[in-house]
Amino acid sequence: MRRIPLSALLGLILTGGFFFVAIFAQLIAPYKMDELVGGVWDPISTTHWLGTDSIGRDLLTRMIYGAQVTIFVATCSTILSFVTGSVLGFLAATAGGWVDQALSRFIDLIMAIPTLIFSLVILTAVDVTTLNLILVMGFLDSTRVFRLSRAVAVDITVMDYVEAARLRGEKQGWIIFSEILPNALSPLVAELGLRFIFAVLFISTLSFLGLGVQPPLADWGGLVKENSAGLVYGIPAALAPAIAIAALAISVNLVADWVLSRTTSLKGGRGA
Amino acid sequence: MHPVVKLVTQRLALGLLLMLAVSALIFFGVEALPGDTAQAMLGQSATPEALANLREKMGLNEPVLWRYGHWLYGFLTGDMGVALTNGEDIAKSVGARLGNTLFLAFWAALISVPLAILLGLLAARYNGRWPDRLISGVTLATISLPEFVAGYLVLYFLAVKLQLLPAMSMVFPGMGVFERLQAIMLPVIVLVMVVLAHMMRMTRAAILNVMQSDYIETAKLKGLSPLTVIWRHAFPNAIAPVVNVVMLNLAYLVVGVVVVEVVFVYPGMGQYLVDHVTKRDLPVVQACGMIFAAVYIGLNILADVVSILANPRLRHPK
Numbered sequence: 001m002r003r004i005p006l007s008a009l010l011g012l013i014l015t016g017g018f019f020f021v022a023i024f025a026q027l028i029a030p031y032k033m034d035e036l037v038g039g040v041w042d043p044i045s046t047t048h049w050l051g052t053d054s055i056g057r058d059l060l061t062r063m064i065y066g067a068q069v070t071i072f073v074a075t076c077s078t079i080l081s082f083v084t085g086s087v088l089g090f091l092a093a094t095a096g097g098w099v100d101q102a103l104s105r106f107i108d109l110i111m112a113i114p115t116l117i118f119s120l121v122i123l124t125a126v127d128v129t130t131l132n133l134i135l136v137m138g139f140l141d142s143t144r145v146f147r148l149s150r151a152v153a154v155d156i157t158v159m160d161y162v163e164a165a166r167l168r169g170e171k172q173g174w175i176i177f178s179e180i181l182p183n184a185l186s187p188l189v190a191e192l193g194l195r196f197i198f199a200v201l202f203i204s205t206l207s208f209l210g211l212g213v214q215p216p217l218a219d220w221g222g223l224v225k226e227n228s229a230g231l232v233y234g235i236p237a238a239l240a241p242a243i244a245i246a247a248l249a250i251s252v253n254l255v256a257d258w259v260l261s262r263t264t265s266l267k268g269g270r271g272a
Numbered sequence: 273m274h275p276v277v278k279l280v281t282q283r284l285a286l287g288l289l290l291m292l293a294v295s296a297l298i299f300f301g302v303e304a305l306p307g308d309t310a311q312a313m314l315g316q317s318a319t320p321e322a323l324a325n326l327r328e329k330m331g332l333n334e335p336v337l338w339r340y341g342h343w344l345y346g347f348l349t350g351d352m353g354v355a356l357t358n359g360e361d362i363a364k365s366v367g368a369r370l371g372n373t374l375f376l377a378f379w380a381a382l383i384s385v386p387l388a389i390l391l392g393l394l395a396a397r398y399n400g401r402w403p404d405r406l407i408s409g410v411t412l413a414t415i416s417l418p419e420f421v422a423g424y425l426v427l428y429f430l431a432v433k434l435q436l437l438p439a440m441s442m443v444f445p446g447m448g449v450f451e452r453l454q455a456i457m458l459p460v461i462v463l464v465m466v467v468l469a470h471m472m473r474m475t476r477a478a479i480l481n482v483m484q485s486d487y488i489e490t491a492k493l494k495g496l497s498p499l500t501v502i503w504r505h506a507f508p509n510a511i512a513p514v515v516n517v518v519m520l521n522l523a524y525l526v527v528g529v530v531v532v533e534v535v536f537v538y539p540g541m542g543q544y545l546v547d548h549v550t551k552r553d554l555p556v557v558q559a560c561g562m563i564f565a566a567v568y569i570g571l572n573i574l575a576d577v578v579s580i581l582a583n584p585r586l587r588h589p590k
Contacts, residue, residue, distance in 0.1 A: 242421040249416035
């Protein structure tokens with residue numbers, strides 16, 4: 001085990017901290033999520049570490065529950081995006097021919113529309129529920145995973161051991177899961193962090209626009225929106241969730257960078 | 273035919289085909305979703321009569337292919353139909369707002385592109401030393417900021433704490449150019465922050481890539497100063513990737529504009545789009561979505577064409 005660089009260690013600790021808070025939100029939060037405990041936008045005090053929000057709820061409590069919502073939605077959509085994207089990508093690479101062509105061109109088509117714009121069009125036509133948000137985010141993001149996993153798998157399918165597996169009559173599914181998946185894992189894991197960051201930023205943006213997680217639940221983007229009116233009067237309540245989003249993104253980024261440099265040096269290629 | 277002309281024509285034709293496919297996706301994609309559009313707009317408590325009325329008004333009873341043809345033809349001839357919520361002509365509302373959005377994006381591009389290239393050159397020149405580390409560190413931080421977070425940070429510190437600029441970007445017809453510029457200063461700063469980092473990092477990477485070539489080694493051995501090596505020998509060969517990155521980021525700017533307009537209450541296309549998504553006004557959203565997608569694809573095609581033209585190997589047929 002080599003030494004972990006300082007930046008990656010910092011990233012790991014912060015990311016771990018965020019996940020810990022998200023998982024145990026109900027135990028950590030000092031107040032109930034929608035409990036009115038003070039006046040409108042009370043300043044920071046010993047009873048309310050971050051002050052209160054636009055209608056007098058404890059901001060720290062809201063942030064802790066917000067972490068839970070943000071991380072839950074982002075994690076679910078990342079998992080969905082990875083499962084769909086990598087399975088389709090591997091399928092396209094192993095099947096080749098018209099299957100590959102049809103899938104790849106269809107993905108190209110979806111990627112030709114900016115993700116935010118496309119999701120706004122879809123969210124006009126379907127109900128904005130948490131489940132629908134996860135589905136829309138996951139499927140739109142899986143196009144990126146598809147590109148990567150197909151590119152990686154195309155290199156692997158021409159290897160001798162895949163040829164050998166084909167010749168001894170293994171089925172398509174077996175080839176994908178037992179021959180290609182283990183060998184394609186390291187670049188995919190490195191990508192995982194980046195997709196997660198993208199999901200966090202995306203759900204925050206949607207909620208900020210009022211088209212994401214709906215009240216009474218609130219994620220960090222929603223908290224920014226709720227408290228943004230105070231900014232003009234010099235009340236910084238909206239900045240706390242905004243900084244939390246950035247902190248989560250930066251800490252996951254630090255870990256992802258480290259994983260990426262490790263996996264590329266393992267393969268001996270690419271380099272810096 | 274000259275190979276360059278042929279390549280460019282091919283690329284343009286492909287782009288047009290792509291736009292046609294995208295229009296079909298935006299139209300039929302919504303169609304194929306589970307649930308009824310009219311139902312989703314009116315909510316679960318809608319009476320059957322109201323539902324039937326809305327379906328009639330939206331033309332949902334016509335065959336779908338006919339509606340698509342009608343929509344596309346109208347779009348191409350500048351007739352985008354009327355908004356469901358207030359019956360306004362969509363093309364008219366879009367026309368007024370598109371100008372505002374392009375004005376904002378134009379100024380953001382005008383500032384960010386030269387700045388990004390300059391910083392990229394500097395970072396490449398001092399590769400691995402403190403100016404490079406500083407520039408890279410700051411840009412890494414701005415990449416992790418979503419647009420609205422950057423927007424509120426700038427708004428809070430520049431407009432509220434320091435009182436340098438107005439917090440809201442109100443523009444209206446008949447406003448002088450100078451006043452207009454002052455009004456859009458904050459959103460422009462935010463947009464520059466958002467695209468600058470990515471553009472600068474890619475410029476740096478493209479130049480560092482070229483710096484490993486043998487002719488750079490030769491130029492260095494001739495005794496040229498490092499900046500002359502970069503400016504005369506490395507930069508011209510890095511133009512194609514740099515132009516590509518610039519175009520892709522301008523395309524990204526088109527999307528970033530949506531969020532930034534909402535933050536600063538700027539009366540542009542993005543605000544119009546988001547408002548009507550909330551109101552579930554499908555015709556408006558489809559029209560705006562198509563315009564955003566068309567601009568995005570257009571810039572991508574332009575990026576390809578420029579990199580074809582910038583490639584000297586294609587200019588002189590063998």
